[in-house]
Amino acid sequence: MNYILYDKNFITIEDLKIDMEDRGYQFGDGIYEVIGVYNGKTFKMIEHLNRLERSAKELQIDFPHDFRFLKESLEKLQSLNGLQNGMIYLQITRGAASRVHHFPGSDVPPVLIAYTREMNDNSFIQKKGVECITTEDLRWLRCDIKSLNLLGNVLAKQKAVENNSFEAILCRNEIVTEGSATNVFIVKNGVLYTHPANNYILNGITRSTVIEQCRKMNYKVEEKPFKTQDLLDADEAFLTGTLIDVVPVRKINDYNIGSGVPGSITIGIQQIFNTLIN
Numbered sequence: 191m192n193y194i195l196y197d198k199n200f201i202t203i204e205d206l207k208i209d210m211e212d213r214g215y216q217f218g219d220g221i222y223e224v225i226g227v228y229n230g231k232t233f234k235m236i237e238h239l240n241r242l243e244r245s246a247k248e249l250q251i252d253f254p255h256d257f258r259f260l261k262e263s264l265e266k267l268q269s270l271n272g273l274q275n276g277m278i279y280l281q282i283t284r285g286a287a288s289r290v291h292h293f294p295g296s297d298v299p300p301v302l303i304a305y306t307r308e309m310n311d312n313s314f315i316q317k318k319g320v321e322c323i324t325t326e327d328l329r330w331l332r333c334d335i336k337s338l339n340l341l342g343n344v345l346a347k348q349k350a351v352e353n354n355s356f357e358a359i360l361c362r363n364e365i366v367t368e369g370s371a372t373n374v375f376i377v378k379n380g381v382l383y384t385h386p387a388n389n390y391i392l393n394g395i396t397r398s399t400v401i402e403q404c405r406k407m408n409y410k411v412e413e414k415p416f417k418t419q420d421l422l423d424a425d426e427a428f429l430t431g432t433l434i435d436v437v438p439v440r441k442i443n444d445y446n447i448g449s450g451v452p453g454s455i456t457i458g459i460q461q462i463f464n465t466l467i468n
């Protein structure tokens with residue numbers, strides 16, 4: 191049986207009732223996290239919950255539970271569902287209230303839901319790399335908040351799929367920000383570049399882990415903006431994100447990146463990342 195965490199209770203899908211006037215449903219007024227589970231263990235749970243807490247603060251949503259209680263509840267959910275490899279999806283909305291745009295009264299409690307899902311097998315794309323497209327970044331200016339409002343991301347990803355590509359790499363005024371659901375790195379002359387963690391991107395947990403590991407390996411990592419043309423001219427490029435981990439990019443807009451196969455630095459980073467999750 192698959193359980194859902196609903197506020198503080200573990201319930202089944204049959205018992206789940208979503209209010210028509212939940213603000214997540216009507217306004218996308220909420221936040222979320224996707225936490226990876228590998229070999230029965232959650233990966234970087236504290237980092238994900240810290241980011242969730244930050245998103246809540248930025249949007250003035252009350253963080254509904256004590257941090258420790260939430261962590262324990264998510265671990266219990268994972269073990270109740272017997273999840274070995276997959277994800278915990280967690281969202282908190284501002285709650286259900288009669289529809290007005292402004293915040294409802296403080297008597298309206300936030301609504302927390304979490305469920306688990308088995309992981310797709312990503313080994314093929316991790317080994318062979320993926321094709322991507324570039325597209326204009328149409329999102330708002332607070333992409334650092336992991337909000338439920340994902341229309342800009344959804345439209346970009348749809349465009350990628352329609353072009354037989356894995357990911358849409360977003361560019362704002364000719365600067366590469368991130369993917370529709372991933373962070374983007376390039377390698378040029380042995381140096382790694384990725385967009386700085388500011389309001390234009392989500393500061394990915396996988397991104398931070400990769401940067402930390404690269405610095406430990408004495409790779410030079412520059413968190414600074416680079417142009418769309420730099421992306422196309424890169425020696426190597428890769429995407430990072432929960433569950434896909436580190437995925438090489440071999441083609442963008444039909445141009446080969448480097449020699450069109452996963453590069454040696456990317457492969458080295460994948461190997462290090464695999465030792466962390468296994």
Ligand code: PDD
Nearest residue numbers: 224370371372373392394395396431432
């Ligand atoms: N997406 N950038 C965006 C816009 C994202 O949506 C995500 C994650 C990332 C990578 O973040 P992390 O390494 O912390 O997963 C970057 C999740 C997986 C999703 O929406 O499904």
